[in-house]
Amino acid sequence: MSQIPNEFDCFRINQEEDKIVSGLEKIKLEDINPGEVTLKTEYSSINYKDALAATGAGKILRTFPLIGGVDVAGEVLESKDSRFNPGDKVIAACSGLSETNDGGYSEYTRISTEAAIELPEAMDTRTAMAIGTAGFAAGLAIYKMKLNKQTPEMGPIVVTGATGGVGSIAIDMLSASGFETTAVTRKKTHDEYLKSIGTSNIMCLEDMEMGERPLEKAQFGGGIDNVGGDLLSWVLRSTVPEGNVASIGLAGDFKLPTNVMPFILRGVNLLGVNSTTLPNSFKQDVWNDIAVNMSPKKIEQIVTKEVTLEELPEQFQAFLDGSIVGRVLVKI
Numbered sequence: 001m002s003q004i005p006n007e008f009d010c011f012r013i014n015q016e017e018d019k020i021v022s023g024l025e026k027i028k029l030e031d032i033n034p035g036e037v038t039l040k041t042e043y044s045s046i047n048y049k050d051a052l053a054a055t056g057a058g059k060i061l062r063t064f065p066l067i068g069g070v071d072v073a074g075e076v077l078e079s080k081d082s083r084f085n086p087g088d089k090v091i092a093a094c095s096g097l098s099e100t101n102d103g104g105y106s107e108y109t110r111i112s113t114e115a116a117i118e119l120p121e122a123m124d125t126r127t128a129m130a131i132g133t134a135g136f137a138a139g140l141a142i143y144k145m146k147l148n149k150q151t152p153e154m155g156p157i158v159v160t161g162a163t164g165g166v167g168s169i170a171i172d173m174l175s176a177s178g179f180e181t182t183a184v185t186r187k188k189t190h191d192e193y194l195k196s197i198g199t200s201n202i203m204c205l206e207d208m209e210m211g212e213r214p215l216e217k218a219q220f221g222g223g224i225d226n227v228g229g230d231l232l233s234w235v236l237r238s239t240v241p242e243g244n245v246a247s248i249g250l251a252g253d254f255k256l257p258t259n260v261m262p263f264i265l266r267g268v269n270l271l272g273v274n275s276t277t278l279p280n281s282f283k284q285d286v287w288n289d290i291a292v293n294m295s296p297k298k299i300e301q302i303v304t305k306e307v308t309l310e311e312l313p314e315q316f317q318a319f320l321d322g323s324i325v326g327r328v329l330v331k332i
């Protein structure tokens with residue numbers, strides 16, 4: 001453990017009376033919660049949840065103080081888990097970091113056996129964190145859709161919240177898996193970005209007529225929804241027989257006003273996606289499938305920013321404003 005300096009930098013979230021306060025701090029390894037695997041952190045990322053946690057805009061942390069960052073990837077320095085040896089590369093994402101345990105915004109990280117995922121052979125730590133929790137959720141959705149017999153021949157997959165982190169990676173992974181996509185976005189000025197990440201069909205939310213019929217024209221093979229509410233309802237009503245629609249997010253609304261016709265007349269399947277509740281072995285399978293069968297090809301276009309720990313606060317506000325496009329990497 002001689003490589004670890006006595007003190008190092010992290011971005012930590014504290015509660016002072018009723019207020020959330022966060023910023024750079026110097027800490028020692030023993031200040032981090034225990035874990036079987038100690039990493040030299042290489043990359044983390046920013047997810048919407050990170051912005052909520054660090055600003056206090058949402059109640060994410062269950063205990064204080066905690067280091068921020070729900071995602072981390074790095075090199076093993078020491079391991080009490082026989083699966084890992086010094087020098088191995090490891091990922092942790094969607095596993096309680098910055099919620100119940102210290103997260104990835106730190107030069108050194110300690111993670112538990114249950115959180116540690118082997119970095120797939122065909123992936124580097126930068127790509128893993130460009131994917132991160134957002135991209136893992138997209139990959140899990142596609143994995144479940146394929147298990148449920150989704151094929152490219154059934155028609156294009158509609159992706160809502162398309163310029164966001166989940167939406168962008170979903171478009172890229174779907175293209176890599178041979179699916180055509182249709183992007184639904186609120187942003188009228190981002191056609192070039194969406195084309196650059198692999199979709200040519202773009203629908204602007206503002207101009208869309210979603211109708212109110214129990215079933216609309218079946219124009220999509222399936223869907224990946226990040227928005228919820230009326231938009232998810234429309235996707236379900238516009239999906240072909242036996243198509244799969246994955247519900248990932250609630251960027252617009254947590255409610256779902258729908259009716260049973262898509263399910264009982266078209267056999268449409270609504271798939272739930274929760275990237276945190278899976279057992280570690282299932283997560284490993286999905287990461288391996290992402291690396292081999294849906295490896296994103298447009299990561300350089302999707303990573304619109306690469307920032308340092310010092311630059312985190314200004315990025316959080318952009319997430320809360322909804323002005324972020326693609327994924328933001330954090331280089332540690």
Ligand SMILES: NC(=O)c1ccc[n+]([C@@H]2O[C@H](COP(=O)([O-])OP(=O)(O)OC[C@H]3O[C@@H](n4cnc5c(N)ncnc54)[C@H](OP(=O)(O)O)[C@@H]3O)[C@@H](O)[C@H]2O)c1
Binds near residue numbers: 247
């Ligand atoms: N289930 C899981 O395991 C899981 C994992 C990760 C994330 N999530 C959830 O998935 C959703 C997307 O996450 P993300 O990381 O992609 O977030 P993000 O980068 O902030 O993107 C969300 C996108 O949704 C669209 N949007 C935002 N507000 C909207 C509104 N009021 N009405 C309609 N569209 C709106 C925007 O895309 P356009 O401007 O292009 O429309 C925005 O870029 C979030 O709700 C997040 O909490 C769930």
